Amino acid sequence: MSSLTARKITDIDLARRLVEQRGLSHVKVGVFDIDGVLRGKYMQRDKFFHALEHGFSFCDVVLGWDSKDELYDNVTYTGWHTGYPDALLRIVPESCRDLTCEGDMLLFLAEFDGPAGEICPRRLLQRVLARGGEMGFKVCGSLEYEFFLFQETPESIRDKGYRNLKPLTPDMMGYSMLRSSVHSELYHELLALSEAMDFPIEGLHTETGPGVLEAAIAVDDALPAADKGALFKVFTKVWAQRRGLMATFMAKWSPDYPGQSGHIHLSLRHTDSDTSAFFDADKPFGMSDIQRHFVAGQQKLMPEFLCLFAPTINSYTRLIPGFWAPTEATWGVENRTTALRVIPGSDKSQRVEYRLGSADANPYLALSAAIGAGLYGIAHRLEPDEPVKGNAYELDHPEHQSLPRTLWDAAQRLKASEAARELFGDAFVEHFAATREWEERQFRKHITDWELDRYFEII
Known part of the structure; x- marks a missing residue:
């Protein structure tokens, strides 16, 4: 287990093992929006483990505002008319990176799933x-x-x-x-x-x-x-x-x-x-x-x-x-x-x-x-x-x-x-x-x- 590194993470089990091996209380999770801006947060370890298996909820406003956080008034997917609900995100285990500027901290990318996946840039490339x-x-x-x-x-x-x-x-x-x-x-x-x-x-x-x-x-x-x-x-x-x-x-x-x-x-x-x-x-x-x-x-x-x-x-x-x-x-x-x-x-x-x-x-x-x-x-x-x-x-x-x-x-x-x-x-x-x-x-x-x-x- 001591040889496990961020580059070797290919699945959920290995991601969990690496977080445990490093004794991390939190990890960083991010998703790229329409403009290529990385949006995200620190996530507590137990919540992260649950998200690895089941995904996690994230406000879909990140698909409904511009690079200056100004809300679009001309899109149908999300807006005041939908109430900016949560959308489902899936963590990508193989995206794991060492955040060298933060000690042992790890970064994982996520991507939108469900209807939001039709707009998500990373999912578009996959299609x-x-x-x-x-x-x-x-x-x-x-x-x-x-x-x-x-x-x-x-x-x-x-x-x-x-x-x-x-x-x-x-x-x-x-x-x-x-x-x-x-x-x-x-x-x-x-x-x-x-x-x-x-x-x-x-x-x-x-x-x-x-x-x-x-x-x-x-x-x-x-x-x-x-x-x-x-x-x-x-x-x-x-x-x-x-x-x-x-x-x-x-x-x-x-x-x-x-x-x-x-x-x-x-x-x-x-x-x-x-x-x-x-x-x-x-x-x-x-x-x-x-x-x-x-x-x-x-x-x-x-x-x-x-x-x-x-x-x-x-x-x-x-x-x-x-x-x-x-x-x-x-x-x-x-x-x-x-x-x-x-x-x-x-x-x-x-x-x-x-x-x-x-x-x-x-x-x-x-x-x-x-x-x-x-x-x-x-x-x-x-x-x-x-x-x-x-x-x-x-x-x-x-x-x-x-x-x-x-x-x-x-x-x-x-x-x-x-x-x-x-x-x-x-x-x-x-x-x-x-x-x-x-x-x-x-x-x-x-x-x-x-x-x-x-x-x-x-x-």
């Missing part, structure tokens, strides 16, 4: 992956995130009104060995945290911009890959704040610097043979017919699924030419100006990179959309447009490759998407689209600095 399983595929994925670090605190950024913030380091220093060596202790701490909490970082480096880093998380099966990405975002912010710093994953915090991406790498393997479904050595670029159809589905449905990859008002400030973010539903081979980048390789490495997503996206929803669209392409034997060669920003693109330019427009495309309803279900589509409409409405209530500067005196 998409089940579709892939029925088609004979296992999905592997990994996430890459860019994020800025600031020498600020939650108090200081508010005192400053989010202006004149001080990044961890100055200037544009992409892939800088100077920066990573000067601040090596911070890098080592983050790398150690990623190993201890089972979202191991394969690569960590500075990106171009003051204080910006990029972390590539190790590949895994798609569901644990989503867990890793979601937990990485939360606990990178925890790690930073405990050291007097702040990390942000918002899509674009300054008009002067490139935005922050959340790139997704995906591949399919045949479940019966454990061989790549994407690699065919006899085809151009090693692309099998299956990969070609997968890319075609992603390309075709990108305009309809955009708000799952770009879920905030801020997301759309990133999607402009020349700032390393795609602006049309394009694809190419080893082309970083396109929305989809096919990466030729081998049975182990042939994949596609979905470059459209921003760092503010919910990993479960982004993966659901990227994988679901690809599976749709395979099922319907879709064909992609011709691959882009050269700079995609400089080309004229057909109308069907155009992406919505605002969150509101993106929400309307999702609501009208028959493919989205087929893949994700009516309940999720209606709920999520309504939450994005709500987000746009909240934005419209505010007057920006740009408007004051432009109109206050002269108009």
